[in-house]
Amino acid sequence: MSVRVCGGPEELSEAAAHEFAAKAEQAIEERGRFVVVLAGGSTPKAMYEVLALEYADRIDWSRVHVFFGDERTVPPDHDDSNYKMANETLLEHVPVGSVHRMRGELPPEEAAQAYEEELRTFFRTEEVPRFDLILLGVGGDGHTASLFPETSALEIDDRLVVANPVLRLETTRITLTVPVINAARTVLFLVAGEDKAEALQEILESDADPRAYPATLIRPPSGPEWMLDQSAAALLDEHST
Ligand code: 6PG
Numbered sequence: 001m002s003v004r005v006c007g008g009p010e011e012l013s014e015a016a017a018h019e020f021a022a023k024a025e026q027a028i029e030e031r032g033r034f035v036v037v038l039a040g041g042s043t044p045k046a047m048y049e050v051l052a053l054e055y056a057d058r059i060d061w062s063r064v065h066v067f068f069g070d071e072r073t074v075p076p077d078h079d080d081s082n083y084k085m086a087n088e089t090l091l092e093h094v095p096v097g098s099v100h101r102m103r104g105e106l107p108p109e110e111a112a113q114a115y116e117e118e119l120r121t122f123f124r125t126e127e128v129p130r131f132d133l134i135l136l137g138v139g140g141d142g143h144t145a146s147l148f149p150e151t152s153a154l155e156i157d158d159r160l161v162v163a164n165p166v167l168r169l170e171t172t173r174i175t176l177t178v179p180v181i182n183a184a185r186t187v188l189f190l191v192a193g194e195d196k197a198e199a200l201q202e203i204l205e206s207d208a209d210p211r212a213y214p215a216t217l218i219r220p221p222s223g224p225e226w227m228l229d230q231s232a233a234a235l236l237d238e239h240s241t
Helices: 009-031 042-054 082-091 108-123 178-182 194-205
Strands: 002-005 034-038 064-068 070-072 133-136 161-166 171-176 186-191 225-228
Touching: 009 034, 009 042, 009 133, 009 186, 009 225, 034 082, 042 082, 042 186, 064 082, 070 082, 108 161, 108 171, 194 225
Parallel strands: 002 225, 034 064, 034 133, 133 186, 186 225
Antiparallel strands: 070 171, 161 171
């Protein structure tokens, strides 16, 4: 695991975009393509804007294949749609090889099944697929992707994608499952803002209960990479950062 603290949210977005480009270059060089999972939320959004603005000519976008880690149960033109956000900030501006969105307009279980099939078709494997990079955020409640505290998706190990009822939000989300996230070559958490500081302390420095802090379930073999701004890192011990 590595933890990097990058000043304010702008420095964080710049550093994260740089990291994204480096991972893309490496994957394309080694395997001819870069298969990435985008996150929703405000922190990745700022990074997508940097990528569109500063990296349009610096990444071979035609070899970049884009997937999503989670989605709200709304159509793709809805303001809550993670796809819409990524599309407007990044995907409309760079010629990516392919985009695979979760179909939030379908009944959630159907959308999850359809996305699982889409993963199987793309990766042509019956095994758990291996993404090059999965971007994630963390909520102040310790959730990541749409793996929320005390929800059924946390225990699922025989599906790639599930519909996850989130009682607290009175909705259902579609989310990648823990085994898929943990199989990625790199998992990169981007976290900004003081409202995340307490959750980060629990996740990074205590033996937090994974049902209460689902982000602790994310343990890829290489260990997740964390990029934080100073406000998010405010309560962390210096040794962790
Ligand atoms: C979503 C996300 C979610 C997000 C965190 C952090 O759809 O909302 O995928 O897991 O990453 O809630 O969001 P912020 O970056 O906005 O704090």
